[in-house]
Amino acid sequence: EEQEEDVLRELRLFLRNVTERLALDRRFKAFTKPVDIEEVPDYLIVIKKPMDLSTLLTNIDEHKYVTVSEFMSDADLIWQNALEYNPDSDPMDRHIRHRACALKDTVRAIIRDELDEDFDRVCEEIKESR
Numbered sequence: 001e002e003q004e005e006d007v008l009r010e011l012r013l014f015l016r017n018v019t020e021r022l023a024l025d026r027r028f029k030a031f032t033k034p035v036d037i038e039e040v041p042d043y044l045i046v047i048k049k050p051m052d053l054s055t056l057l058t059n060i061d062e063h064k065y066v067t068v069s070e071f072m073s074d075a076d077l078i079w080q081n082a083l084e085y086n087p088d089s090d091p092m093d094r095h096i097r098h099r100a101c102a103l104k105d106t107v108r109a110i111i112r113d114e115l116d117e118d119f120d121r122v123c124e125e126i127k128e129s130r
């Protein structure tokens with residue numbers, strides 16, 4: 001009903017705000033756009049579910065997420081993929097893994113500090129009812 005659409009509209013506003021703040025953080029520049037397959041041809045052989053911050057924003061606008069948990073599953077793909085694609089000891093791999101871990105910690109800290117648990121529960125109830 002109308003109240004449910006108001007809740008989901010507020011969820012999208014919250015998720016857009018979180019995602020845009022991440023995309024502005026210079027540490028996360030490598031995660032802002034899909035990996036360019038011309039530049040990194042083996043990427044899709046290794047990484048089965050690519051994800052990036054611009055795709056998160058598109059998903060939000062396409063109403064893909066009804067709960068924060070669904071958003072977090074896609075947001076987690078970004079740093080998980082980076083750890084998987086960059087496993088080596090060479091400095092470049094270590095550098096992007098450090099940034100991937102910073103992304104993981106930053107997303108979790110924002111959600112812990114800024115998501116109201118009662119609001120989250122309402123979203124979860126809407127999801128179960130559909």
Ligand SMILES: CC(=O)c1csc(NC(=O)C2C[NH2+]C2)n1
Pocket residue numbers: 030031035040081082083085086092093096
């Ligand atoms: C987004 C992401 O995880 C990414 C983009 S380039 C890259 N890794 C490299 O370019 C090389 C350093 N060892 C491979 N990882």
